[in-house]
Amino acid sequence: MQIKKFLSWMLALLMVVSLGLSGCKQQASTGEPSGEEVKENGNNRDSGKESEVGMLGNMYKTGLPIVKDKVTLRIAARKRPLHSKEFNDMIVPGKFEEKTNVHIEWDAIPGTAWEQKKNLMFAADDLPDVFFKGLTPSDEINYGGQGMLIALDKLIGEWAPNIKNLLEKRPQVKKMCTTPSGNIYALPHVEEQVFLLNPDNFFINKTWLDKLDLPIPQTTDEFYKVLKAFKQEDPNGNGTDDEIPLSFRFGNKADGIYSLFGSFGLLDNQQHIIVENGKVVFTADKPEHKEALKYFYMLYQEGLIDQEAFTQDSKQYTAKGHNEPMLLGAFITWSHENICGTERAYNNYAFQPPLKGPGGHMMWNKYNAGVGRGGFAITSANEYPEITMRWINEVYLPENSLEWSFGPFGHNLKKNADGTYEYIETPSGKSYGEFRHSETVGSSAPAGLLKETFDRLKPMAAVKAKTERYMVYKPYFPEDIYPLVYYTSEQEQLLSTLRTDIEQYINKMQAKWIIEGGIDKDWDDYIKQLDKMRLKELLKIYQDAFNTFNKE
Amino acid sequence: MITKSHEDVTFDIINYLILTVFLLAVLYPLYFVAIASFSDPNMVNAGKVWLIPQGITFEGYQRILDDPQIWIGYRNSLFYTVFGTALNVVLTLTAAYALSRKDLDGRNIVMAMLVFTMLFGGGLIPRYLVVKNLKMLDTVWAMLIPNAVGVWNIIICRTFFQSTIPDEMLDAAMMDGCSSSRFFIRIVLPLSSALIAVMILFYGVSHWNAFFDALIFLRNQKLYPLQLILREILIENEVELQMMEDAETVAAQQRIAETIKYGVIMVASIPMLILYPFLQKYFVKGVMIGAIKG
Numbered sequence: 001m002q003i004k005k006f007l008s009w010m011l012a013l014l015m016v017v018s019l020g021l022s023g024c025k026q027q028a029s030t031g032e033p034s035g036e037e038v039k040e041n042g043n044n045r046d047s048g049k050e051s052e053v054g055m056l057g058n059m060y061k062t063g064l065p066i067v068k069d070k071v072t073l074r075i076a077a078r079k080r081p082l083h084s085k086e087f088n089d090m091i092v093p094g095k096f097e098e099k100t101n102v103h104i105e106w107d108a109i110p111g112t113a114w115e116q117k118k119n120l121m122f123a124a125d126d127l128p129d130v131f132f133k134g135l136t137p138s139d140e141i142n143y144g145g146q147g148m149l150i151a152l153d154k155l156i157g158e159w160a161p162n163i164k165n166l167l168e169k170r171p172q173v174k175k176m177c178t179t180p181s182g183n184i185y186a187l188p189h190v191e192e193q194v195f196l197l198n199p200d201n202f203f204i205n206k207t208w209l210d211k212l213d214l215p216i217p218q219t220t221d222e223f224y225k226v227l228k229a230f231k232q233e234d235p236n237g238n239g240t241d242d243e244i245p246l247s248f249r250f251g252n253k254a255d256g257i258y259s260l261f262g263s264f265g266l267l268d269n270q271q272h273i274i275v276e277n278g279k280v281v282f283t284a285d286k287p288e289h290k291e292a293l294k295y296f297y298m299l300y301q302e303g304l305i306d307q308e309a310f311t312q313d314s315k316q317y318t319a320k321g322h323n324e325p326m327l328l329g330a331f332i333t334w335s336h337e338n339i340c341g342t343e344r345a346y347n348n349y350a351f352q353p354p355l356k357g358p359g360g361h362m363m364w365n366k367y368n369a370g371v372g373r374g375g376f377a378i379t380s381a382n383e384y385p386e387i388t389m390r391w392i393n394e395v396y397l398p399e400n401s402l403e404w405s406f407g408p409f410g411h412n413l414k415k416n417a418d419g420t421y422e423y424i425e426t427p428s429g430k431s432y433g434e435f436r437h438s439e440t441v442g443s444s445a446p447a448g449l450l451k452e453t454f455d456r457l458k459p460m461a462a463v464k465a466k467t468e469r470y471m472v473y474k475p476y477f478p479e480d481i482y483p484l485v486y487y488t489s490e491q492e493q494l495l496s497t498l499r500t501d502i503e504q505y506i507n508k509m510q511a512k513w514i515i516e517g518g519i520d521k522d523w524d525d526y527i528k529q530l531d532k533m534r535l536k537e538l539l540k541i542y543q544d545a546f547n548t549f550n551k552e
Numbered sequence: 553m554i555t556k557s558h559e560d561v562t563f564d565i566i567n568y569l570i571l572t573v574f575l576l577a578v579l580y581p582l583y584f585v586a587i588a589s590f591s592d593p594n595m596v597n598a599g600k601v602w603l604i605p606q607g608i609t610f611e612g613y614q615r616i617l618d619d620p621q622i623w624i625g626y627r628n629s630l631f632y633t634v635f636g637t638a639l640n641v642v643l644t645l646t647a648a649y650a651l652s653r654k655d656l657d658g659r660n661i662v663m664a665m666l667v668f669t670m671l672f673g674g675g676l677i678p679r680y681l682v683v684k685n686l687k688m689l690d691t692v693w694a695m696l697i698p699n700a701v702g703v704w705n706i707i708i709c710r711t712f713f714q715s716t717i718p719d720e721m722l723d724a725a726m727m728d729g730c731s732s733s734r735f736f737i738r739i740v741l742p743l744s745s746a747l748i749a750v751m752i753l754f755y756g757v758s759h760w761n762a763f764f765d766a767l768i769f770l771r772n773q774k775l776y777p778l779q780l781i782l783r784e785i786l787i788e789n790e791v792e793l794q795m796m797e798d799a800e801t802v803a804a805q806q807r808i809a810e811t812i813k814y815g816v817i818m819v820a821s822i823p824m825l826i827l828y829p830f831l832q833k834y835f836v837k838g839v840m841i842g843a844i845k846g
Contacts, residue, residue: 079773079784080784080805081621081781081805082805084619084621086773106771108771108773110767112783113767117767124680124684126680126684126689314806315597315810316598319596319597320598323594433805434808
């Protein structure tokens with residue numbers, strides 16, 4: 001009796017479920033006709049009228065449009081709050097669809113959800129046809145190895161002369177995007193603006209210097225004296241000792257003090273890894289490093305370093321820069337326009353060149369910039385890899401790349417008769433970032449922009465200032481830096497455990513030594529502790545990956 | 553008139569003192585957000601705004617008014633909240649009532665199956681696959697159907713029906729020729745207004761605050777609810793930048809976020825703040841139902 005009842009219940013449940021399902025199915029089949037339609041059309045065309053020459057299935061082998069019958073590609077790209085419109089309503093993607101006859105269905109994923117959604121797409125096998133930026137090197141290795149991303153080398157050779165050309169012109173870039181297996185799974189995003197090489201820039205308060213009748217300091221000693229004067233002589237004139245002689249954000253790549261270590265003979269960075277004579281060198285256990293930390297401790301002891309330098313976030317940093325009256329004497333950041341506002345940045349602050357240390361050293365950090373990996377990848381779900389490759393080849397054409405990155409000609413950019421380009425001024429009431437992203441995918445799209453292209457683009461004011469900064473630091477860049485390398489999955493695994501621990505430990509100790517001192521006393525234990533944390537294995541991974549990189 | 557003894561008076565004074573502290577603790581964040589929403593963001597970050605707005609500016613609100621995304625999100629959120637809640641309440645009440653009837657065969661099995669889902673879930677990926685295979689990805693249905701009933705709420709309602717609607721009432725109605733559905737609509741529902749209000753509030757608030765389903769299931773920006781758009785604006789992109797090229801973009805984003813942050817929080821909280829006072833009196837009563845009589 002009981003069982004019968006149960007069965008009849010289950011039956012009823014099943015009926016309800018199946019009814020619901022079939023209903024959904026019907027709806028769905030009317031919902032997305034595009035894919036099947038396209039396929040059918042493709043088959044029809046095969047049967048005849050077009051001459052076979054110059055065609056590959058539905059695709060024209062050269063020229064525009066790329067396909068005869070409209071094809072739809074699904075692209076996953078990062079959506080930023082700066083994008084005020086949907087991508088397909090923007091001028092650049094719209095124009096591009098007309099030119100190429102390829103329709104893009106955008107999977108616009110909010111930046112904060114990107115990682116989660118990307119992993120879900122791979123795990124649930126719900127892949128888009130293309131990923132635009134935002135694949136990590138380990139994604140390339142893992143998913144490329146599993147066949148969920150397809151190798152692009154052959155397609156580039158056959159269908160993408162622009163990209164092939166770009167990679168031939170920049171062998172270093174080609175190396176950086178070639179995985180250890182020898183395949184390219186994702187095209188690089190190339191944007192060779194020189195000023196991106198030095199994200200950390202050093203600024204000093206020119207107004208205060210003038211007021212105290214001091215020159216821009218050239219050495220670490222002079223710098224110390226200047227900071228001291230900032231502290232004691234109340235340069236902002238409000239009668240209280242509220243000046244912050246030196247501020248930074250400890251441990252941050254652009255806002256941190258890594259470049260200042262250079263004055264003592266050895267640069268530092270977040271990984272504490274540099275390259276000297278083709279060898280990977282660990283910085284944080286060298287005597288030069290120690291000297292630098294002692295110098296910072298001296299500054300801190302005298303109250304010349306911001307008390308909040310180890311804890312503040314970028315918002316607090318910015319608030320200090322904007323404070324009335326001025327608080328900051330010297331500070332380090334990527335863009336002082338962001339920290340203290342354009343007006344103050346240009347009127348009150350000057351670039352501080354690298355300081356000459358006690359040993360006569362002057363150095364400044366250079367980073368791998370102008371090239372990013374994971375710019376564009378084709379997944380195994382893509383039914384038209386050739387068409388996709390021809391499409392992205394068009395995007396990498398310099399003028400098209402300009403439009404995809406910075407906005408359409410006639411709206412954000414203009415072409416001059418002499419073959420140069422110019423930015424159109426940002427309308428008032430809008431920030432440049434918003435203006436740039438108003439009619440194009442912008443920073444969420446990959447591009448192929450070589451230095452040659454930027455040479456023809458007249459810089460706007462902000463770019464000009466950044467280029468000047470670059471010129472200040474350029475003579476002090478190290479010759480070699482650790483390149484963008486790929487790690488094998490085993491290396492990656494070990495790396496992630498070792499790296500986090502070791503870097504955190506070093507950070508902790510550096511902060512301690514700057515704030516409390518005692519570096520001489522702690523040093524031997526510190527070296528021992530690093531050894532215990534398997535520093536040697538970590539360095540071996542770095543060196544191995546570096547060797548693999550150079551072999552190719 | 554009862555005159556208060558000294559003890560009573562001191563008791564009252566201490567009572568009021570403590571309550572005032574609680575009140576301030578709850579009220580102050582709200583007040584802070586309100587004044588911060590029209591203060592200069594740099595003043596806010598410098599910690600100078602805490603009681604009186606500083607450097608009053610309406611730029612934030614101006615931007616919010618001009619931002620079509622926020623209003624599309626607002627419209628969507630209202631839609632999901634109204635229709636989602638309606639669907640939730642209907643399904644929950646009907647299911648709960650049916651399960652509360654002792655003459656329903658197999659109700660314990662159904663109940664056990666429901667409770668099972670409270671304890672064990674398939675996890676994110678199976679859930680995504682189900683929604684995907686039901687072809688609900690990227691449709692409004694993904695926002696309404698997968699969470700159409702909350703088992704916990706069914707239990708609350710079932711307990712309520714079992715304890716407040718006496719069996720004798722059903723017998724009497726049946727005697728007069730009343731059908732089950734008629735009994736439910738004409739007698740049970742009117743007697744359950746507190747319960748319904750509570751359900752509306754529970755489901756309404758959760759719909760209004762929900763962003764995760766949207767984040768996972770939707771890709772058409774025109775369908776995004778407000779919370780997803782807010783999340784985008786508010787969560788700081790402190791992720792280590794892979795490329796310096798993005799630094800400028802992120803900085804620009806942050807500047808905007810700073811100006812509109814608090815204004816946007818205000819705008820997003822207002823509907824719920826309005827809803828609360830009207831439902832609050834039922835709310836307290838309703839929550840007690842499950843607590844005591846369960």
